[in-house]
Amino acid sequence: MQARLLLLVLCCASAAHTARILAVLPTNTKSHYAMYGRIIDALVSRQHQLTVISHFPRRDPPINLEEISLAGTIPEIANNLTRQQSTFKPDFVRNLEQIIKECLQACEVVSRMPSVRALLNSTAHFDLIIVEVFGSECFLPLGRRFNAPVVGLLSSVVLPWVNDQIANPEAPSYIPSYVTSYGQRMNLWDRFLNTFAIIWAKAIYRYKSQVPSQVIADMLFGPGDNLELLAQNYSLILANSHFSINEVRPLVPALVEVGGLHLNDAIKMPKDLKRILDNANEGVVYWSFGSMSRIETIPHEKLVQIFAAMSELPQLFLVKMNRAMLSNNVTVPENVYAMDWIPQYKTLCHPNVKIFISHGGLLGTQEAVACGVPMLVVPLYADQALNARAMNDRGLSLTLTLPDITKDSIKNALHNLLSNYRYKENALRLKDIFLDRPMPPLETSVYWIEYILRHQGGAHLRSPALELSFTQYLLLDVLTISIALTAMTIYILYKLFRYLCTRCIRWWPKQVIAQKRLLRKSMTVFHCFLWVYKIKTN
Numbered sequence: 001m002q003a004r005l006l007l008l009v010l011c012c013a014s015a016a017h018t019a020r021i022l023a024v025l026p027t028n029t030k031s032h033y034a035m036y037g038r039i040i041d042a043l044v045s046r047q048h049q050l051t052v053i054s055h056f057p058r059r060d061p062p063i064n065l066e067e068i069s070l071a072g073t074i075p076e077i078a079n080n081l082t083r084q085q086s087t088f089k090p091d092f093v094r095n096l097e098q099i100i101k102e103c104l105q106a107c108e109v110v111s112r113m114p115s116v117r118a119l120l121n122s123t124a125h126f127d128l129i130i131v132e133v134f135g136s137e138c139f140l141p142l143g144r145r146f147n148a149p150v151v152g153l154l155s156s157v158v159l160p161w162v163n164d165q166i167a168n169p170e171a172p173s174y175i176p177s178y179v180t181s182y183g184q185r186m187n188l189w190d191r192f193l194n195t196f197a198i199i200w201a202k203a204i205y206r207y208k209s210q211v212p213s214q215v216i217a218d219m220l221f222g223p224g225d226n227l228e229l230l231a232q233n234y235s236l237i238l239a240n241s242h243f244s245i246n247e248v249r250p251l252v253p254a255l256v257e258v259g260g261l262h263l264n265d266a267i268k269m270p271k272d273l274k275r276i277l278d279n280a281n282e283g284v285v286y287w288s289f290g291s292m293s294r295i296e297t298i299p300h301e302k303l304v305q306i307f308a309a310m311s312e313l314p315q316l317f318l319v320k321m322n323r324a325m326l327s328n329n330v331t332v333p334e335n336v337y338a339m340d341w342i343p344q345y346k347t348l349c350h351p352n353v354k355i356f357i358s359h360g361g362l363l364g365t366q367e368a369v370a371c372g373v374p375m376l377v378v379p380l381y382a383d384q385a386l387n388a389r390a391m392n393d394r395g396l397s398l399t400l401t402l403p404d405i406t407k408d409s410i411k412n413a414l415h416n417l418l419s420n421y422r423y424k425e426n427a428l429r430l431k432d433i434f435l436d437r438p439m440p441p442l443e444t445s446v447y448w449i450e451y452i453l454r455h456q457g458g459a460h461l462r463s464p465a466l467e468l469s470f471t472q473y474l475l476l477d478v479l480t481i482s483i484a485l486t487a488m489t490i491y492i493l494y495k496l497f498r499y500l501c502t503r504c505i506r507w508w509p510k511q512v513i514a515q516k517r518l519l520r521k522s523m524t525v526f527h528c529f530l531w532v533y534k535i536k537t538n
Contacts, residue, residue, distance in 0.1 A: 031291050031363050032155050035240060035262040036132070039153070040065075042446045051126075053116070068115050074106060092179040092197055093204065095382050100209045103135030107213060111138070111220045120145065120220070128453055133162055133237055135205075138213040141225040149235040149457035151449055156362055156383055157241040158255065160198045161205045165231040167465035167473075169250045172198050176247060181385035183393045184247055232466050235457045238445050240362060244433045245369050245390060254461040256448050258441040260366045260434065269346040276337060277350045280316040285414065286347055286373075287357035288320035290364060293380050296325040302405055307333055309411035315354065315418070318342065348373050355417050360384030365391065372431035374423035376413050378402055395426035 033056050044050055044065050053068040061067055110116055126146045131139055133152035143150040154162065159178050163170050172195040176182035180197050182190050214227050234254060242259030243249070251257070277284055289295050298306070303326075310317050311333035319338045332338065344364065348356055349371040356368045360379040365387045368375050375397035377388035391397035398413045417423050439447065452458045471477050 031262075031361070034264070035155060035363070036153060038261060038264065038442055039130075039445050039449070042442055043449070046446065046450075051119075051124075053110075068113075068119070070110065070113075073109050073113070091385075092177075093200065095179045096201055096204050097208060099382065100135045100205065103209065104138075104212055104216070107136050107138040107216045111216055117220075128449070130449070133234075134159070136209055136213045137227040137231050138216045138220070140227055140230040141217055141221040143230065143233065144225055145221060149452055150233065151452055152234050152237040154237055154239040154241075156239075157246050157386070158239055158249075160201045162237065164202065166234055166237060166252055166254050167463035168252050168255055170198065171249065174247075175249050176386060176389070177201060178383055178386065181379070181389050183389050185393075233462075235452045235459075236448055236461065238448065240366075242366075242434060244430060245365065245387075245394070247390075252461075252463045254458075254463065256444065258445045259362075260370060261441040261445060262363055263345060263367065263370055263441075265345075267343050267346055269343050269350075273339070273342070273347070274350075276316070276318070277347070277352050280352045282314040282316065283354040283418070284316045284318055284350070284352050285310075285313075285355040285357060286318045286342075286344075286353050288342065288344060288364065289359040289378075289380065290361045293359055294325070295319060295321040298402070300327060300330065302402065303330055305407040306405065306410055307331065307336065309407045309414070310336055312411060313414060318347065318353075320344075345371070355414060360388040360391075362387055366434075369396075369427070369430055369434050372424070372428040374417050374427050376400065376410075376417060378405070394430055396423050396430060 033054070037056070040050060040052055044062055047064060049064050049066075051066045051068070053070060055070045055074070057067045057069040057071065058065070124146070126148045128151060129142045129146065129148050130151045130153060131142070133154040134156075140150065142148075157178060158168060160170070162168070173191055174184050174186070176184065176186070177194055177197045178201065180194060182194050186194060210227055217225060217227055237255050238258045238261075239255060240259050240261060241257050243257065245259065287295070295303075307330070313335070315335070317333075317336045319336055320340075320342045321338050322340050323332060323338045326332070345367045347353060348367050353371070353373055355376060356364075356373045357376045357378070358364050358368065359381070360377040361384060365375070369391075375391055377384070377391060377397050377399045378401065379385040379388045379399065380402065388397065388399045392399055398417060400409060400413060437444075465473055
C-alpha cells in the first residue's frame with residue numbers, strides 16, 4: 001500500500017529527527033537518528049512518499065524522499081564530564097528539566113524556520129504524521145492541521161506523562177519511573193520514592209513543558225489547539241523498549257515495543273579495526289560513553305586512575321575518544337587503542353570483545369545485549385541509572401559511579417567480569433530472549449505504521465480509559481458508594497438488633513440482677529452486649 005507520509009521527529013535529549021512538516025532536533029547526535037532513520041529507509045523502500053525534516057539530510061536522497069535540512073541550526077550537545085553540578089535538586093529533577101529545556105529550545109528554533117512555516121501554509125496533503133514523543137508536544141497540532149492520524153516514536157521506555165496520554169497503566173508499586181535507579185522489586189521506601197518521582201515528573205512536565213509548549217504552538221499554528229487534549233489522540237506509539245531488558249508491564253494496544261530497532265547488521269567494520277580485534281589474543285575491553293558524553297572530559301585525577309588500572313590488565317582496551325583532546329599530563333597506556341568513531345554494534349559482536357564499559361544509554365545497552373557482552377556501567381545522565389539497574393538485576397553487569405571510581409575499584413570490577421563466567425552466561429541467555437520475537441523490530445514498526453494507514457488512524461486501538469475522569473478511572477466513586485452502603489447496612493443492623501433486644505426479649509431478668517450476674521460469673525459476648533446497652537425487660 002502506498003501513501004504520502006508526514007514524518008516529524010523531535011529529538012529532545014540527543015537525537016535526530018525525521019518529519020514531513022516539521023522535524024526538530026535539539027542535538028546533533030546520530031544515535032537516535034540510527035533508530036528513526038531505519039524506519040524512514042524502510043518506508044522509502046516500500047515506495048511511500050516521505051517528507052523528512054532532519055539534521056542529517058542524505059547526499060543523494062531517492063526520488064520519493066523530500067528533505068528539509070536542520071543542519072547547523074542547533075548547536076551540538078555534548079556533556080563535559082569535568083563540569084560539576086552544584087545544585088540541591090535531585091538528579092532526576094535536574095535531568096528532566098535539562099531534557100525539557102533542550103526540547104523547548106528545539107521548538108523555538110524550528111518554529112522560526114521559513115521552510116517550516118512555508119510548509120504549514122502550503123496546500124500539501126498527508127496521510128500520516130510521525131512525531132517524536134519526549135519532552136515537548138509543540139508540534140502535535142500538525143495532525144489537526146493536515147487532518148491526519150499521528151504516530152509517535154519514543155526513544156526510551158514509556159515516560160510517566162506518556163502513560164497518562166494513552167491511558168497506559170502506571171503501577172508504581174513494581175514499575176520504576178524514568179530517570180530513577182530502582183528495579184522491579186522494591187521495598188517500602190523505594191516504592192514511596194518511586195511514587196513521589198512519578199508524581200513530581202508529571203508536575204515538572206505539566207508546568208515546565210506543556211505550558212510553554214502551548215505558547216509556541218499557538219504562535220505557530222494559531223490558538224485553539226489544546227496540546228493536553230491533542231496528546232490523547234495518538235493513534236500509535238512505538239517505544240524503544242522490550243520486556244526482556246526493561247520492565248515487565250501491561251501495555252495498551254496503542255503502545256508497541258520495538259526495542260532494538262536501530263540494530264543494523266549491514267554496517268561494515270573498517271579493515272584496520274577488524275585486524276586489531278582479530279589479533280587481540282587476550283581479548284578486548286571496549287569503552288564508549290556514547291555520542292554525547294566525552295571520555296576526554298572526565299576529571300583528570302579520575303582518568304589517570306582508570307588508565308593506571310587498564311595498564312595492569314593484559315586485555316586490549318578499545319576506547320572511543322580523541323587523544324588530541326587529552327591534557328598533556330595524561331599518559332595513555334600501550335594497551336589502549338583510541339578511535340574517534342567506532343561502529344559500536346559490529347564491534348560488540350566481535351568474538352574477541354569480552355567487556356563493554358558503558359554509560360548505560362539504552363541504545364548501547366540493547367547492542368550489548370544483542371551481542372551477548374557483559375557490561376561495566378557508569379551511569380551519567382537521564383535513564384542510564386535505570387538501565388544499569390536493569391542489567392544488574394539480570395546478572396550481566398556491574399555498576400560504578402564516576403565519583404566513586406578509583407584504580408582499585410575499576411580494576412576489581414573488570415577482573416570480576418572477566419574471570420566470573422556467570423556474567424557471560426547470563427549475557428548469552430538474555431541475548432536469546434531479546435532476539436526471540438515473531439518479527440524483527442524494524443518489520444514490526446513498519447507493519448504497525450502501515451496498519452494505522454490501512455485503518456485510517458486505528459481509532460479502535462484507543463483506550464476507553466481516556467474518556468473517564470480521574471475519579472472514575474480509580475473507581476473512587478465505586479469505593480465511595482461501597483463504603484456508604486457498608487456503613488448504612490451496619491447502622492441498620494445495629495438499630496434493628498438493639499430494638500429486638502430491648503423490645504422482644506421477655507425472659508431476661510431485670511437490669512440490676514443482670515448486672516450482678518455479669519459481675520459474678522464469666523461473661524459471654526452476648527452478656528457483655530446486654531450489659532453495655534443496659535437492656536430492660538418489659
